[in-house]
Amino acid sequence: xxxxxxxxxxxxxxxxxxxxxxxxxxxxxxxxxxxxxxxxxxxxxxxxxxxxxxxxxxxxxxxxxxxxxxxxxxxxxxxxxxxxxxxxxxxxxxxxxxxxxxxxxxxxxxxxxxxxxxxxxxxxxxxxxxxxxxxxxxxxxxxxxxxxxxxxxxxxxxxxxxxxxxxxxxxxxxxxxxxxxxxxxxxxxxxxx
Numbered sequence: 001x002x003x004x005x006x007x008x009x010x011x012x013x014x015x016x017x018x019x020x021x022x023x024x025x026x027x028x029x030x031x032x033x034x035x036x037x038x039x040x041x042x043x044x045x046x047x048x049x050x051x052x053x054x055x056x057x058x059x060x061x062x063x064x065x066x067x068x069x070x071x072x073x074x075x076x077x078x079x080x081x082x083x084x085x086x087x088x089x090x091x092x093x094x095x096x097x098x099x100x101x102x103x104x105x106x107x108x109x110x111x112x113x114x115x116x117x118x119x120x121x122x123x124x125x126x127x128x129x130x131x132x133x134x135x136x137x138x139x140x141x142x143x144x145x146x147x148x149x150x151x152x153x154x155x156x157x158x159x160x161x162x163x164x165x166x167x168x169x170x171x172x173x174x175x176x177x178x179x180x181x182x183x184x185x186x187x188x189x190x191x192x193x
Contacts, residue, residue, distance in 0.1 A: 006176040020122040021176040022129040024081040025166050026158030030062065031086040035124060039157065042120035048109035054094040055113040058143050061087050069142055074154070075133035080167050082129075085156035090139050092149045110152050121157060129156045 007018050040057060048054060060066035062085065070088040071079065082088065093110035097103050114130060121128030136151045145151060163174045 007178060010182050016119060016123060020119055022118075023127050023160070023174060024129060024170055025161040025163050025174055026081070026084040026086070026127050026156070027161040028062070028084040029086060029159045031126065031157065031159060035126070036061075036087055036157070038124060039117045039120050039126075039128070043113040043117040046109065046113035046116045048112065049103060049105040050097060052094070052097050052103060052106075052109065053113075054103060054106040055110040056092045056094070056149065057117075058090045058092065058145075059087055070154075073134045073139050073142070074131075075135075078131055078133045078154075078156075081170055082131075082156040084158060084161055084165070085127075086158040087156075089155040089157065090143060091152040091155065092145055093152055094149050096148060106150065107152060114153065114155070117155070125160070127156070127158050127160055130154070131156070 009018060036059075043055065043057065044053075046053075046055070060070035067088070070090065071083070073090075074082055074088075091110055091114055093106040095103060095106050103109075118128045118130065131154050134154045139145065139151045139154075163171050166174060
């Protein structure tokens with residue numbers, strides 16, 4: 001599969017942006033702790049308002065006592081493929097600055113950290129798939145997340161697997177997606193539809 005068959009760039013950008021996508025097919029193999037922590041290291045260097053670094057990552061490796069708790073948070077549709085992940089991660093963000101003043105950009109900043117994590121995973125040849133299909137309230141409760149933190153998303157990480165091992169309805173979707181044109185997302189001066 002060639003990325004260029006699915007994605008066409010309008011401007012000159014580094015190919016790592018085109019190559020990063022979110023497959024679901026994972027092998028079920030474990031990944032080394034150093035490989036996992038290189039993703040967290042990349043996330044650590046994301047920009048944030050006032051250098052607050054509001055992101056936090058809670059994780060469970062497969063075949064550990066924490067796995068079932070994380071896995072059972074997932075919606076059934078995500079369980080169908082994420083069962084072969086090596087690691088599940090819950091992303092949270094602190095809603096205040098260390099001064100206890102509200103931070104309006106905590107989610108924005110956590111999103112920047114997620115992007116760094118995803119790009120590093122792609123560069124490392126890993127599957128990194130973010131998702132919203134899980135129980136946010138149960139995550140807050142079961143993972144003992146304080147009220148000062150907001151649950152943002154979950155991420156499945158693993159080694160590449162075979163598309164044929166996915167349920168049939170997901171095999172059809174196992175390809176890089178296109179993107180909206182720049183003219184649809186970039187507006188000079190003011191908003192327009």
